[in-house]
Amino acid sequence: xxxxxxxxxxxxxxxxxxxxxxxxxxxxxxxxxxxxxxxxxxxxxxxxxxxxxxxxxxxxxxxxxxxxxxxxxxxxxxxxxxxxxxxxxxxxxxxxxxxxxxxxxxxxxxx
Amino acid sequence: xxxxxxxxxxxxxxxxxxxxxxxxxxxxxxxxxxxxxxxxxxxxxxxxxxxxxxxxxxxxxxxxxxxxxxxxxxxxxxxxxxxxxxxxxxxxxxxxxxxxxxxxxxx
Numbered sequence: 001x002x003x004x005x006x007x008x009x010x011x012x013x014x015x016x017x018x019x020x021x022x023x024x025x026x027x028x029x030x031x032x033x034x035x036x037x038x039x040x041x042x043x044x045x046x047x048x049x050x051x052x053x054x055x056x057x058x059x060x061x062x063x064x065x066x067x068x069x070x071x072x073x074x075x076x077x078x079x080x081x082x083x084x085x086x087x088x089x090x091x092x093x094x095x096x097x098x099x100x101x102x103x104x105x106x107x108x109x110x111x
Numbered sequence: 112x113x114x115x116x117x118x119x120x121x122x123x124x125x126x127x128x129x130x131x132x133x134x135x136x137x138x139x140x141x142x143x144x145x146x147x148x149x150x151x152x153x154x155x156x157x158x159x160x161x162x163x164x165x166x167x168x169x170x171x172x173x174x175x176x177x178x179x180x181x182x183x184x185x186x187x188x189x190x191x192x193x194x195x196x197x198x199x200x201x202x203x204x205x206x207x208x209x210x211x212x213x214x215x216x217x218x
Contacts, residue, residue, distance in 0.1 A: 033205060042115075042200050042208030043155070091155070093205075098143050098162065100205055104154040 002026060004103035006092050012109045013082055020078045021106045025094030032075050033100065034067055035091040036060065043091055049075060082110045113138050117201045117209035124191055124216050132186040132212045134175075134201035142204040144168075144177050144184040149198045149211070158186075158199070191216045 005024045013019050025032050030051050035043035046065070047057045051072035061067075064082075069075040079086055089105040118133040136144065146158040146168070159168035164179035173188045184201060196216045201209040 031205075035208075040210070042202075042210050044208070045206045048205070095205070098205075099157055099160065100145075101157075102147075102155040 004092055004094050004101055006090075006103040006106045008106060009104065010107045010109075012111060015082055015084060015110055017082055018078060018080045019082060019108060020076055021090050021092075021108075023075045023077070023092030023094075023103060025074070025092070026096075026101055029094035029096045029101075030072070031095045032069055033093040033095075034075070034077050035093065037089045037091055037105070038087075046077075079108075082108075084110045086110050113142070113203055113207050115201050115203050115207050115209040117199075117212055120198075120211070120213040122212060122214050124214070126193055126216055126218050127190045128216075130186070130188040130191045130195075130214070132199055132201075132214070134184045134186065134209060136182050136184065136201075136203045136207075138182070138203055141179075144175070145202040146173070146175055146184070146186050147200040147202060147208075149200065151197070155200065193218050 007022045033048040034046040037043045045058050046061050047067050049069040064080045067077045087110045091105045093100045093102045115136050143162045145160045147155045148158045149155045159170040161168040161177035167176045175184050175186045193216045198211045198213045200211045
């Protein structure tokens with residue numbers, strides 16, 4: 001399968017812990033996006049990369065969130081000092097033009 | 112600013128009924144518009160898109176026309192099937208998504 005893959009698919013963590021999600025985009029896609037989705041809502045844009053450069057960040061991305069794409073291939077999204085309000089699905093997507101391909105998401109539950 | 116508003120669900124239809132899911136937008140510039148579908152237990156996938164005013168996107172019997180004068184991009188299908196049961200999301204560019212409309216089609 002050569003789609004967008006995300007890991008882990010599910011994560012349960014205690015409040016205050018740090019978590020990291022990984023996204024492997026479709027090969028040769030130069031754009032990579034992170035979104036957050038809660039039940040009954042659409043994806044909310046967090047940030048995106050063009051190759052290794054982080055070009056835009058939403059105001060939703062507080063200073064506890066950091067994303068990297070060090071070599072312009074895979075990306076990581078880290079959440080520090082997790083809060084219960086961080087419980088959501090974190091979606092990754094990639095594109096080479098204006099068609100986005102989504103991964104299946106990483107579910108985060110903060111207890 | 113940019114935003115997308117789509118009709119709330121759930122929408123429940125009988126098989127072979129006509130479907131309309133309304134989507135309106137506010138935008139600066141002329142962004143592309145998209146409809147995504149999320150089947151139960153799966154990720155979002157692109158259903159159709161339109162890149163400029165008056166363009167019609169179509170796929171799997173679904174259609175939507177980019178209407179600049181009414182700032183709308185309504186999704187339509189002439190005859191729905193049980194397999195169309197899913198959540199549908201309207202989106203403006205890569206950055207702005209509607210809240211989703213759940214469609215239930217009964218046999």
